[in-house]
Amino acid sequence: MALSDLAAGLELTESQEEHGVATVDTTDAGLEERLAPVAEELPCGSVTAATVLERYVEGLSVGAAAQAANVAPVTAAKTLHLLGESVSPLGPTGREVIRDWIAGDLSRAEALELTRAGETEFALATYVETHDPLEEACAAVEGVLAADRLPAASPLADATGDVTDSP
DSSP states (O other): OOHHHHHTTOOOOSOOOOOOOOOOOOTTSOHHHHHGGGGGGSSSOHHHHHHHHHHHHTTOOHHHHHHHHTSOHHHHHHHHHHTTOOOOSSOHHHHHHHHHHHHTSSOHHHHHHHHTOOHHHHHHHHHHHHOOOOHHHHHHTTTHHHHTTSOOOOTTHHHHOOTTOOO
């Protein structure tokens, strides 16, 4: 098979279609305003929820974000869960034990023993398993939580230089 046979039917064009990236711009409203419609369903008000979320996205732990918002760490964790963040203190097996306890297949004492969780962790895991994230709240903060999932720059980027850097 010759090259001309492989190239048969190919066309050249003068320009390409630009497809771009679809974006949703909700920056005209602050987080507090976007969370206001679901404030009654959150364990704290929309202003506090926005503070927790902002601090968490900045890289603070749930506990530090709670402290910045002046709420209990469990309240911050519940808020983040309702906003769509995964905050369960238990792994997959522990979550399955919680589901079995909720279904009545295990006693609470058995579930506590099997999960090896403390009272607070057990309570938070139970909350996570019995409350779904709020769709409207997740939509209101869409992109905010995803922003902190972007790959970070290499911590050695300033030390390793660029290909065009001269010695």
